[in-house]
Every structure is written in structure tokens, then in C-alpha cells.
Amino acid sequence: MIIEQIYTGCLAQGAYYIYSNGEAAIIDPLREVSPYIEKALNDDVKIKYIFETHFHADFVSGHVSLSKKTGAPIIYGPHANPTFDAYIAKDGEIFKLGNITIKVLHTPGHTMESSSFLVIDEYGKEYALFTGDTLFLGDVGRPDLAQKGEKLSIEDLAGYSFDSLRNKIMPLPDDVIIYPAHGAGSACGKNMMTETVDTLGNQRKVNYALREDMTREEFIKEVTDGLLAPPGYFPLNVKLNKEGYDDIDNILDKSLKPFSPKEFELIANESDALVLDVRSIFDYSFSHIPNSIFIGLDGSFAPWVGELIVDITKPILLIVPEGREKEAVTRLSRVGFDNTLGYLDGGIDAWEEDNFEVDSIKTISAEKLEQEFKNAKIFDVRRRSEHLSEHIIESENTPLSNLNNHLSEFPKSEDFYIHCAGGYRSMIAASILKSRGYHNLIDVQGGYKAIKETNIPKSDYVCPSTL
Secondary structure (H helix, E strand, O other): OEEEEEEEEOOOOEEEEEEEEEEEEOOOOEOHHHHHHHHHHHHHEEEEEEEOOOOOOOOOOOOOHHHHHEEEEEEEEOOOOOOOOOOEEOOHHHOEEEOOEEEEEEEOOOOOEEEEEEEOOOOOOOOEEEEEOOOOOOEOOOOOOOOOOOOOOOHHHHHHHHHHHHHHHHOOOOOOOEOOOOOOOOOOOOOOOOOOOOHHHHHHHHHHHHOOOOOOHHHHHHHHHHOOOOOHHHHHHHHHHHOOOOOOOHHHOOOHOEEEEHHHHHHHHHOEEEEEEOOHHHHHHOOOOOOEEEEEOOOOOHHHHHHHHHOOOOOOOEEEOOOEEEEEHHHHHHOOOEEEEEOOOOOHHHHOOOOOOOOOOOOEHHHHHHEEEEEEEEEEEOOHHHHHHHEEEEEEEHHHHHHHHHHHOOOOOOOOOEEEEHHHHHHHHHHHHHHHHOOOOOEOOOOOOOOOOOOOEEEOOOHHHOO
8 A cells, every 4th residue: 555645835735646456546636637537557556536625715626627538537525515526435435445444533623525435454553644624734724614505603513623632533533644634734724834734643743623622612612713705705615626627738728829919919908818927926026917816836826816806716927937837827826717818928038028008016124124114114024913012113914815894994195014924915905006006115135034044133932812
């Protein structure tokens, strides 16, 4: 038996490839399925099953395409109701894979159809558990993603999660290996560990949700406390995962179209497309197309696209580094953004050579900010928890995820400074602000990491209850 975790850092997502004696199963595949098919061919095994732990909200799974291309059935646990052909397994149902078996454990809570898959090895030992979003390392799945038509409160779902953990997962042996669907950085939980594999025994020691002495009421309170609103694209991804979607190959065929600067400008005006610049922070700040939005590929690209561009049907035109066009379109499609029209052929250099207008972002070093600090208006676009832990005295916290709701707080008649932790999020914020008419902003290079090395006055931790 071989178990391989295929981890995608941008989405903080783990898909799994399991094979035994000539047969393979895929759990929670990404939308681009050719790597799984190639892996099975190289191992000379047949993909027998495609297991889905639940209807994912944060990415579009590859289950539909993989099933069409391999003939393998899609398997969900109880209460799943997809519109395409799928096998809805019973709680406790067993599936044979080579010399091993996979047992379905219905574990509702994150969603009502959420299920975990228990691998029992050829010797009958309970070996590994694929927990989806039911159990993360250090956390559990958020209980506020009830689907349309389900009359369940957050507290109802949290209660189901408590029961699932106590009745289905915690009775398993300590040495069972836990393989979750997500790690740190995912919006599907609050405080996940950076590790992506652990034992159940260790999770009993470090995961607050598995405390033996925790009551149901205490669990519900802790799991629901401090939940941020889920990103706006989550329901749309659930819909695609329940109802199906276009094959990634078709998306690539229609999206990888190069446009000359003149064509690019014409299409942008006619289609009301969003011009999305995915180059580096430096390249964008130095020169970019006016009103374009920056979300760089070298960062948490897809989650920020989903967080900030709410309409997944919005036409998109790309400014992308040469050779990374396919990567950009693929990563957009992972979160359901399938309406990329094409990209600027020759990039910003071609745009400038044809004498089209460009803009730039004014930046400043942390050392220079220290000299100009007195009476400076500073906006911190990190998460509230980051700001609370340490920040520049008198800086205002306007988290990037909620930036559009704070636009009135930014001055238009005087310069102001923005920063994040390292520069990625503040450049995104700068691009959004510039597109909204705020041309008096100054981005702090290197973010708070660089600011910490200066003598700019900073505060220590502030307890939220004192605010």
C-alpha cells in the first residue's frame, strides 16, 4: 500500500493518491486531473474510486472530470445530493482497494454530507484516516457553511461536529495517521497547524477540539467564537462541485489567447473586463496599466482572487509573466474563475512600446518611514489578530479582506502610508485603492517585518476585550 499526499500550497489543500495491488483511489482531487491519471499510468494501476469528503467551498474539485476520463465512480458519504451520477455510500460501508479496505465514516458538522475515509490495511489494522474538513491538525472545520435549504444554525452544525469527533474519530487508535484536506492558510478553519500529517494520538494532546473533558456546550462556544465571515465565492464553488463544471482543458483552450496592446485595450473596454496583473510586487509598483488590480502569482493567489473578486463570472484579462500564462489560468479555474478572455502579448513592455499610458505605486523603505513618521497617517492591512499582536502606535487596522468597506476612512487630500506583513497584501490594497481614485498612497516596502527593525514606536499585544 502506498499513500501519497499531493499538497497545493496556494490553496493549502491536500489531495491524496492511494494504491494497492494494481488499484488506486483519489481523494479530493484538484480540478486539473492529468497528474493523477499520469501517476496511475506510471504505477501501472487502475483508478478504481474517486472519494469526495464533502462539497468543497474553497476550491473546485476534479471529481467530475476525473470520473469522465477514467470511468471511476465518484463516492460521497450520506446526505450528499449531487446532480451528476455518483454513488452515495452508507455510514460504515466498505470499499475494497487491492489488498486494503476503505471504510466510510459519516462525520457531519462542517457540512451535513461530510465524511471521513478510514484505511484498513491488509492485516486488518486501522491505519489512516482521511478527515476532509471534519478534523484539521490543531483545529476543526468551520460550522457556518450550511447549504441553501438546510435549516441549520451554526450551533447546530457545531453540535454535529462534536458528536462526529467523539463518536467516530476519537475512539480510533492513537497511531492512526490523520490526513486532513487543508493546512495553515486555508479559510476553512481558524487556526490550523503548518504540519500536514499527524497521528490521532498527538492531536489529542495539541488540538483544543479533542479535549477529553470538553463539554458539548464548551465545544460549540470555542468552535463558533471568532469566526470571520466566509469568503463570498464559497457558495459558488459549492454549486460547481454539486452540479458540475466545464473541463479544465476547455477552459485553457478558450483562455490562453494572446492579445496585442491595441486588441487588449479594445476588449477591456468592450467587455468591462477586470485587468488582473499577476506579476511581482516590484514589477507592478514600477509600471502597470491604470486601474488594473494586482494579485501576484507568487503568493496566496487563488484564495485572494476568490476573496476580493466576488463575481466568478467577471471577465478577466491578464498581465502575466511570459511562460506563466497557463499557470495563471489554471489557478484561477481552481476557485471557479473560468471567464479569462486572454492575456497581453509581450506584457507591459509591449504596452509601453505602443505608447499606452502606465501608472506606478509610490513606495518607501521602512527606514525612510522612520524619518517621516511624525504625524503620518498609517493604515495596516493585516488581519485583526496580526494587528492586535503588535503594530505601529496609532496606525489604523483595515484588513485587506474587508478593504472595500473601509474606503471612506482613507484620506484623499493628504498622503498616507499602507503596509502589511511583508508587502504582498499591501500592494494588492494599493492597487484597489488606486483604482478607486486614491492616488496619494505610499506603500511601505517589506511591510511590518521591515518596520520591526526600525525605532518607529510600536505597541505590544492588546487584549481584544479591552478595546
